[in-house]
Every structure is written in C-alpha cells, then in structure tokens.
Amino acid sequence: MRSEGCHLKASLLDYLLILVTAVVLQGLGTVAVAVPRSKCYALDNSSRIVDFSSWIGLPFEYEDKDSDLVVRFCKDVERRSQMGYVDFGRFDGFNGFVAGSGHVDFVQGFYNGDLLKCEDSYDKRGRTAQVNIICGNCSNGQCKGGFGCICRVTYESSCRAFVELAIPCEKPGPRVFKGFTVGFNPRSSEIVYNGMTQIGFEMSHHEFSFRTEQINVALYISAIASVSTLVRKPSFKVSPEKGLNVKLLGSGATGSPPTTLSPTVLIVDWRCEKAHSMPFEVNITIPIEGYEPVQFFLTKMCGSLNLVRNAFFYERAIREGDLRQKICWASGEYRQDQGGDSARGWATFGVISCIFIVASTLFCCGGFIYKKRVERVHGIDALPGMTILSACLETVSGAGQSYSRAEDLNGGFTNEASWEHHPAAAQGTRTTSERKYGSI
Numbered sequence: 340m341r342s343e344g345c346h347l348k349a350s351l352l353d354y355l356l357i358l359v360t361a362v363v364l365q366g367l368g369t370v371a372v373a374v375p376r377s378k379c380y381a382l383d384n385s386s387r388i389v390d391f392s393s394w395i396g397l398p399f400e401y402e403d404k405d406s407d408l409v410v411r412f413c414k415d416v417e418r419r420s421q422m423g424y425v426d427f428g429r430f431d432g433f434n435g436f437v438a439g440s441g442h443v444d445f446v447q448g449f450y451n452g453d454l455l456k457c458e459d460s461y462d463k464r465g466r467t468a469q470v471n472i473i474c475g476n477c478s479n480g481q482c483k484g485g486f487g488c489i490c491r492v493t494y495e496s497s498c499r500a501f502v503e504l505a506i507p508c509e510k511p512g513p514r515v516f517k518g519f520t521v522g523f524n525p526r527s528s529e530i531v532y533n534g535m536t537q538i539g540f541e542m543s544h545h546e547f548s549f550r551t552e553q554i555n556v557a558l559y560i561s562a563i564a565s566v567s568t569l570v571r572k573p574s575f576k577v578s579p580e581k582g583l584n585v586k587l588l589g590s591g592a593t594g595s596p597p598t599t600l601s602p603t604v605l606i607v608d609w610r611c612e613k614a615h616s617m618p619f620e621v622n623i624t625i626p627i628e629g630y631e632p633v634q635f636f637l638t639k640m641c642g643s644l645n646l647v648r649n650a651f652f653y654e655r656a657i658r659e660g661d662l663r664q665k666i667c668w669a670s671g672e673y674r675q676d677q678g679g680d681s682a683r684g685w686a687t688f689g690v691i692s693c694i695f696i697v698a699s700t701l702f703c704c705g706g707f708i709y710k711k712r713v714e715r716v717h718g719i720d721a722l723p724g725m726t727i728l729s730a731c732l733e734t735v736s737g738a739g740q741s742y743s744r745a746e747d748l749n750g751g752f753t754n755e756a757s758w759e760h761h762p763a764a765a766q767g768t769r770t771t772s773e774r775k776y777g778s779i
Contacts, residue, residue: 373541378432611641
C-alpha cells in the first residue's frame, strides 16, 4: 500500500547513488587539501605541501675519524662508535619540520637526546641536532644522484650537532592558506588546521556523522588578520541532492573577513525532509583568493533515530487509527521541524504579554482618575483595589475585630441622650470599667 508523502524505497539505490557521486567528485578533482597521514611533511616557502612520508626511517650515514653519524629520516640522529651509541635527539613532529632559508630548503629539529654531560643544555632537552635539507646535490659536489647523502657534520658543542643533508625532494603539492582554521569552538581547529583539512573531515566518514536531532552546527572560522580579506563566500553541495534541506547562515556565510581575535561564525542549518539509510554528505567549500580552496565534509543521519518523538507519534496514530502515520513511522520518513511553529509561538506570547501590560496600565489609570474625580478620594487610596487591599490587611492583622459586651452596648444606647452631660470623673470611671473581648 502506498500513501501520500510516504514512499518506501530500496536502500540499494541509495548506495549506488552515493558511490556514483563519490566517483564523480574524485573525477572532477574536488578533493580536499587534507593533512598528510604522518608528521613527516613541511610547507615550503611558497606555502605548498611537500610530503616525505615515504622517507620515514631511511638512514643516511656520515663516516668520521672516530665515529659515524647516522640520520634516520624523520626518526632520530645517532653517533655510533666502539664506545656505543649516543642519541642526538628524536624527531619533533610538532613544528619540527619547517621551511629553510638561503640554500637550505627545509630544516628538521631533533630533541630530547642523551642527557649525559648535557644536563644544562637549552630547555633541559639533552643532546639536540639540526638537519638542514638541500633539495639536490651538495655544494662540494659529493653524492650526486641516488637517494642523497650527508654533505657535512659540524658540532657546536658536545651537546649540539648540525647536519647538512642533500636529497632529491618530493614534488610540491597544492598551495595551502597558512593560519586558516575551522573548528567547533572559537579557539579550536578540529576540522581545518593551518589551511589543511584534518583527518575525519577530508571525506565522508560514517563514524563522524551528526545525529538526526541536531538541526544546526556552528563552525568558527579564523585566519591571520593581514590576509583575512582573501577569504570568500562559502558554498556547499549535498549528496544525495534530495532529502536534506541545508542553509548556510551567520557572518561566515557572507564572506566576512575572519581574524584570530574575532572569528566569524558559519552556521550549517540542516533539516531532514525524508529518511535515508546512509548519511547525507555536505561538502562545504571556502574559496581563498590565490590559494587552493578549503574543503571539508560533514555528514548527517536522517532516519528513525528519534525514538522518543517517533514513539509519541506512533502511539497517537494507534489511538486515532491513522494508517498513513503508522506507515510513515515504520519507514522512518518524516519532515524535521522547520522551527516556524516555535517562532510563531514565541511571537504570539509576546503579543499577548504586550496587550496585557497595556490593558493593565489603562485600567489602573482609568480607575485612579475615576476615584479622584467622582468618589473624591485622594492620595494612595485613589488607586484601584486599595480598598480591598486595606480590608484584607486589616483582616490578617486582626484590627477592628474587638467587640463590647451586650450590657455595655445596651447601657450606651439607654444613656445616649444624656452621656455628654456626665461629669469628667464619671466618664473616666465608665471608660476604665468598660471591657472588650478579642482585643489585645
């Protein structure tokens, strides 16, 4: 049985559609500039990626009179002799591979070597070494061709070594916009760091998918202030094209220049229009003038994962006997709330509150004017409701509840005509002898 708005489709078609889309994207070259899988890479002076991952651990040996020095690429530096091995540091993956200057193309840093007789070295990091990499041949004409060799070794002290290494460098990759970051917080870079898309967002990963209930994601974009004007307005592509409504909002969606001190916010507003067996892929591209565009993937699930909401509708469908709603719930297809109902609800509440405040003000002003001009009441007693409030306060405090005995009241009535002519003493006697009940 088919019902309007609910169509049960085979999941095989969804798999084929995603596969074809991925092949087309790769064919068109729309692949994100992702960070290399290892730390053995560097950005040259033109901000292009040079990946040396295939060189990790490759040894280069330099023979000296009393000892040999061995550099294992992106691993460590050792001095070997008959007395044993002396470690001159291990490769520092964080800022340990940078661009050089002059005839030196790249510089590798090795730290935390042996501490023996180097306890007072710089930053207490033991023996250290610096490897200056030259793309090509040595200046003295040694080791032409092959995988390269060590041109020379110099020692600043027994705790610091400088090595000049000549190798045939790898071909530079795409140009990277250095200092550009994208993260889920103003000071984070989970998605893009230093212009390179991080692992997990360079392509679609199901384990990084957002849940159905999350209708928007806020991304914070920052860049170096001097080049922030090169950032352009972002765009996106959704795969599959139908089933997920995506909008880009916030200051980041307009192409505003982001800076480190004032990042721009890119809000990805995505709402499910129908269920899908596979996550939806949202490929966001941020163009950079003069550089490769920054691209990353976000994925979202749209299925019957909202168990609480679906269970509520399913129970209501059972009570009302709505067969169409049962089929929609079973297939997991439903249109996610667009947020208009909640906005209209708050707007209605605001209008009603304003009407109530205005009406209360007019009622108070009108009552005050009426009592002042008609009932001739002045001061605070002219405010509406003050009579009732005063009566309530007297009732609570107990004032006005004392009463005289019956014989005193009768005596007062019988002598009403002549009580003003009683002498002062008699009046005082009668006053002092009067008794009241219920008064303090």
